[in-house]
Amino acid sequence: MKDNVKVAAVQMEPKLKKNDENLEKITLRIREAAGEGAELIVFPECALSGYMFNNRKEALPYAETIRGPVTERLTELCHELGVHVVVGMLEVDGDQCFNVAILVGPQGLVGKYRKTHLPFLGVDRFLDQGNEPFQVYRTPIGNIGLHICYDCNFPETARVMALQGADILALPTNWPTGRGNISLYVVNTRALENLVHVVAADRVGVERGSTFLGMSKIARAGGDTLAEGSRDSEEILYAEVRLAEARQKRIVIKPGEFELDFIGDRRPELYGRITYLGVPEPM
Amino acid sequence: MKDNVKVAAVQMEPKLKKNDENLEKITLRIREAAGEGAELIVFPECALSGYMFNNRKEALPYAETIRGPVTERLTELCHELGVHVVVGMLEVDGDQCFNVAILVGPQGLVGKYRKTHLPFLGVDRFLDQGNEPFQVYRTPIGNIGLHICYDCNFPETARVMALQGADILALPTNWPTGRGNISLYVVNTRALENLVHVVAADRVGVERGSTFLGMSKIARAGGDTLAEGSRDSEEILYAEVRLAEARQKRIVIKPGEFELDFIGDRRPELYGRITYLGVPEPM
Numbered sequence: 001m002k003d004n005v006k007v008a009a010v011q012m013e014p015k016l017k018k019n020d021e022n023l024e025k026i027t028l029r030i031r032e033a034a035g036e037g038a039e040l041i042v043f044p045e046c047a048l049s050g051y052m053f054n055n056r057k058e059a060l061p062y063a064e065t066i067r068g069p070v071t072e073r074l075t076e077l078c079h080e081l082g083v084h085v086v087v088g089m090l091e092v093d094g095d096q097c098f099n100v101a102i103l104v105g106p107q108g109l110v111g112k113y114r115k116t117h118l119p120f121l122g123v124d125r126f127l128d129q130g131n132e133p134f135q136v137y138r139t140p141i142g143n144i145g146l147h148i149c150y151d152c153n154f155p156e157t158a159r160v161m162a163l164q165g166a167d168i169l170a171l172p173t174n175w176p177t178g179r180g181n182i183s184l185y186v187v188n189t190r191a192l193e194n195l196v197h198v199v200a201a202d203r204v205g206v207e208r209g210s211t212f213l214g215m216s217k218i219a220r221a222g223g224d225t226l227a228e229g230s231r232d233s234e235e236i237l238y239a240e241v242r243l244a245e246a247r248q249k250r251i252v253i254k255p256g257e258f259e260l261d262f263i264g265d266r267r268p269e270l271y272g273r274i275t276y277l278g279v280p281e282p283m
Numbered sequence: 284m285k286d287n288v289k290v291a292a293v294q295m296e297p298k299l300k301k302n303d304e305n306l307e308k309i310t311l312r313i314r315e316a317a318g319e320g321a322e323l324i325v326f327p328e329c330a331l332s333g334y335m336f337n338n339r340k341e342a343l344p345y346a347e348t349i350r351g352p353v354t355e356r357l358t359e360l361c362h363e364l365g366v367h368v369v370v371g372m373l374e375v376d377g378d379q380c381f382n383v384a385i386l387v388g389p390q391g392l393v394g395k396y397r398k399t400h401l402p403f404l405g406v407d408r409f410l411d412q413g414n415e416p417f418q419v420y421r422t423p424i425g426n427i428g429l430h431i432c433y434d435c436n437f438p439e440t441a442r443v444m445a446l447q448g449a450d451i452l453a454l455p456t457n458w459p460t461g462r463g464n465i466s467l468y469v470v471n472t473r474a475l476e477n478l479v480h481v482v483a484a485d486r487v488g489v490e491r492g493s494t495f496l497g498m499s500k501i502a503r504a505g506g507d508t509l510a511e512g513s514r515d516s517e518e519i520l521y522a523e524v525r526l527a528e529a530r531q532k533r534i535v536i537k538p539g540e541f542e543l544d545f546i547g548d549r550r551p552e553l554y555g556r557i558t559y560l561g562v563p564e565p566m
Contacts, residue, residue, distance in 0.1 A: 116550050120542035133553050153476055153545055155438030156554040178536070181475050181506035189472035192464050193436055223464035253461070259403035262436055267399050270416050271439040 003244060005141045008038035009237040011216040011229040013205035016050030017062055023048060033236055034081040039141050044203040045088035045149045045172040052208040056126035063090035063097050066112055074104040082106055084139055088172035096128045101146045101172045103137055111137040113146035117154055134160045142167035142243045149173040152186055162194035167246040171200040175213040183215035192223030193262055195249050197241040204232055221246045286527060288424045291321035292520040294499040294512040296488035299333030300345055306331060316519055317364040322424050327486040328371035328432050328455040335491040339409035346373035346380050350392055357387040365389055367422055371455035379411045384429045384455045386420055394420040396429035400437055417443045425450035425526045432456040435469055445477035450529040454483040458496040466498035475506030476545055478532050480524040487515055504529045
């Protein structure tokens with residue numbers, strides 16, 4: 001098993017409806033990050049198309065089939081450079097349209113995730129909801145889970161992937177300003193409570209009046225921040241993560257005296273259906 | 284329905300095996316906090332007995348029955364002052380012994396929670412595991428959920444109580460130093476992802492060679508920090524929380540354009556059994 005993996009989060013500003021231009025920038029960033037030794041390179045949500053479409057009809061021409069020309073282009077590049085990439089884009093499939101993250105490696109498309117938690121925001125308002133369970137993809141650089149932006153607010157998302165053995169969770173995102181607590185607190189918490197590495201790549205810039213947050217983040221298993229993006233600049237964050245750290249779920253601080261296991265010590269029999277019962281009025 | 288509730292987290296240093304002295308201190312702090320207008324006053328885990336017992340036999344004489352003299356004393360005080368308190372203590376019940384948090388109000392004992400997630404640490408190594416599902420208690424100052432220390436690392440704990448309509452989660456805790464990420468990240472995340480207020484009261488000081496963290500915290504629904512404790516001093520943190528904020532789960536930022544609902548937008552059908560499948564080797 002590989003031990004250290006160098007990961008990168010590309011904080012960039014995609015341009016709305018400029019798929020070719022965005023793909024060109026993605027290509028350049030992949031070359032740059034690969035040149036720095038990165039093996040897993042994560043891009044923001046909708047990095048290929050932009051996000052703030054006004055309606056579904058407007059968005060559809062900027063959605064692509066998967067597989068398609070974009071996955072082909074990325075595969076060639078990953079093959080040439082020996083890297084894996086996660087890229088956010090819109091997918092058209094028959095008359096359906098999804099917000100997706102794809103995982104591409106040297107041998108081609110490894111995984112595709114269709115966003116399952118859709119906020120009432122941006123293009124998500126007009127898209128189809130992903131309905132497939134969360135999956136973890138085995139690769140030579142670890143077991144990688146995919147989720148997108150709003151998904152990470154729901155603790156169940158990362159939990160389900162950690163329980164499937166994820167080492168690294170890739171999070172392409174488009175956090176709007178005002179949601180800074182997600183970067184400040186939630187990314188680290190997912191890494192802590194599940195003992196997985198999290199690579200969150202956010203966008204920057206303004207699109208149709210909406211400003212995005214930046215503050216991309218790489219957090220290691222246990223919750224420490226390894227790298228953090230600015231609020232306004234394009235940049236690439238790098239960090240080395242150890243796969244073994246995500247696999248040793250039992251943390252032994254003093255043997256036989258102080259040991260923690262955030263997976264093994266769970267009490268699922270007490271979590272019930274986790275069904276919302278509504279809010280009872282106080283007495 | 285009440286709107287604003289003033290809450291307090293009492294960061295204190297209990298003394299091991301000094302139940303009378305600790306109860307005296309708890310009494311003084313309740314009077315002080317009530318004098319400042321606090322209506323819910325939360326104390327650390329094992330505030331009555333201390334935590335670093337070497338074995339069960341040593342701990343048993345410092346465990347109390349519930350109800351018992353302590354609940355009686357606290358009831359009198361809550362009745363006199365018109366407050367609710369949450370206190371961590373050890374409970375003896377027949378031949379069983381639990382790490383518990385009790386909620387006491389002017390009318391007496393409102394709730395009791397027996398710690399369900401037991402770390403391999405301190406007295407928890409020798410105690411019986413609580414096996415009752417998490418509960419939320421209706422009071423005139425909101426719906427209050429109880430959990431203890433290690434529980435809060437498991438996102439299911441707060442989730443289950445939020446789904447039962449909790450407004451405020453009380454967290455008596457004994458965080459050891461080295462676990463600072465829990466205070467830095469996890470408390471705020473629970474408040475954010477569930478839209479509940481969280482009052483975490485930690486201890487300070489050294490007990491049998493183990494140093495405790497302090498860093499008590501009050502976070503409001505949405506995740507902002509309202510008050511934060513030092514790393515070494517006894518002190519009382521105060522904050523006002525709005526119950527309505529914990530009850531309006533749909534956050535409307537721009538009506539019809541940007542709306543979030545961390546409860547309503549859940550996809551439980553995709554969370555499966557949330558069963559650990561073990562860690563598959565990467566390819």
